[in-house]
Amino acid sequence: MLKKHQLLYNAALEQRITAYRKQGISLNYYQQAKELTELRAELPEFKALNAQSSQNTLKRMDRAFQQFYRRCKEGVEKAGFPRFKSFARYPGWGYNTHGDGWRFLIEEKAYLKLSSVGHIRMRGKARTPGKPKTLDILYKQGKWYASVVFECEPERKQNAMTGAVGLDWGVETFATLAHDGNDYTAIENERHLRSALNQLKGLQRDLSRKKRDSRNWSKAKKRVTALHSKIARKRHEFLHQTSTKIVRENSLIAVEKLSIKGMTAKGGKLKKGLNREVLCTAPAAFHGMLKYLCPPGCKVEETGTRYIEVPTRKVKPSQTCSGCGKQEKKPLHQRKHICSCGIHLSRDETAARVILNWVLGRESALCGEIALAVSAKHETLAIATA
Numbered sequence: 001m002l003k004k005h006q007l008l009y010n011a012a013l014e015q016r017i018t019a020y021r022k023q024g025i026s027l028n029y030y031q032q033a034k035e036l037t038e039l040r041a042e043l044p045e046f047k048a049l050n051a052q053s054s055q056n057t058l059k060r061m062d063r064a065f066q067q068f069y070r071r072c073k074e075g076v077e078k079a080g081f082p083r084f085k086s087f088a089r090y091p092g093w094g095y096n097t098h099g100d101g102w103r104f105l106i107e108e109k110a111y112l113k114l115s116s117v118g119h120i121r122m123r124g125k126a127r128t129p130g131k132p133k134t135l136d137i138l139y140k141q142g143k144w145y146a147s148v149v150f151e152c153e154p155e156r157k158q159n160a161m162t163g164a165v166g167l168d169w170g171v172e173t174f175a176t177l178a179h180d181g182n183d184y185t186a187i188e189n190e191r192h193l194r195s196a197l198n199q200l201k202g203l204q205r206d207l208s209r210k211k212r213d214s215r216n217w218s219k220a221k222k223r224v225t226a227l228h229s230k231i232a233r234k235r236h237e238f239l240h241q242t243s244t245k246i247v248r249e250n251s252l253i254a255v256e257k258l259s260i261k262g263m264t265a266k267g268g269k270l271k272k273g274l275n276r277e278v279l280c281t282a283p284a285a286f287h288g289m290l291k292y293l294c295p296p297g298c299k300v301e302e303t304g305t306r307y308i309e310v311p312t313r314k315v316k317p318s319q320t321c322s323g324c325g326k327q328e329k330k331p332l333h334q335r336k337h338i339c340s341c342g343i344h345l346s347r348d349e350t351a352a353r354v355i356l357n358w359v360l361g362r363e364s365a366l367c368g369e370i371a372l373a374v375s376a377k378h379e380t381l382a383i384a385t386a
């Protein structure tokens with residue numbers, strides 16, 4: 001099926017190029033989709049493909065053109081004309097409607113039923129069960145994936161609505177949290193990350209010693225990509241779990257606004273090459289997840305949690321004392337913050353506290369809402385204990 005979709009994609013692309021060269025006509029998706037019906041009637045090999053999936057493939061090709069036109073319009077220098085796709089790089093195909101060519105079955109176990117393939121056992125579970133809508137089959141680095149989109153009513157567990165938290169990115173740790181009250185939590189990096197990164201380095205060294213395109217080279221290459229995607233997958237899982245936990249436990253989350261420059265400066269010499277690739281992309285991905293979990297503009301009561309980004313240059317979390325507000329530059333190697341006002345904290349804890357303080361001080365209206373939520377909670381507690 002992958003092969004057929006690849007052929008279809010390339011054939012449709014070729015048809016557009018030929019039509020333009022020979023007749024000066026720009027074909028569009030609808031013209032091509034219409035012809036697809038005839039093509040399917042004539043050629044049995046395409047008839048075997050699901051009709052909607054075939055349209056989907058044409059649509060993908062059409063999208064490549066739309067993006068090309070858009071870039072041309074914007075005057076991008078290398079607009080990048082849509083290219084023919086090799087089988088090795090062809091990513092997969094999609095289905096538009098549940099029940100047409102595929103079915104998601106939950107019996108004792110979950111199965112994906114794919115027409116002309118069969119039943120495939122599914123691993124994991126949908127986080128929020130709902131109505132299956134679309135399916136994409138992906139082929140990546142020698143493995144098959146099915147990505148199912150569900151339509152669902154998001155079911156939000158009512159938050160405890162207690163905590164407000166400031167988050168600072170760590171160098172050695174993943175991040176440090178400053179809670180209201182006077183507590184701190186350090187979130188450690190995943191335990192196996194560093195050893196996995198070292199292992200990856202070893203594998204890449206292996207690869208660089210092999211002769212390019214030789215048998216051994218492609219074997220080594222496979223090992224590198226396999227481990228690379230494993231690390232990326234684990235990383236994603238970790239970020240997902242961590243962000244969900246923070247959102248579940250807090251009604252306000254304050255983080256530093258990310259800047260590319262700040263990110264590389266913060267890692268300093270510690271993060272080079274691959275380490276940087278894995279570790280430095282984490283903050284952006286993490287912020288994305290937080291933003292997704294707490295959509296901007298929502299009231300505390302609606303989502304349970306407010307997410308705020310603090311302007312770094314204005315607030316200077318790494319240079320400000322969380323006790324007295326005095327500002328002083330600290331070199332990166334200085335891991336402690338000791339101030340004459342009596343504050344004695346780690347560098348990351350201070351920064352996290354400064355971020356939280358700024359938000360709590362500035363968003364006074366919001367602060368009121370939280371204070372209300374917190375006091376309401378305390379009241380119930382008081383009644384309970386009474």
Ligand SMILES: [Zn+2]
Pocket residue numbers: 321322323324325326339340341342343
């Ligand atoms: Zn101070």
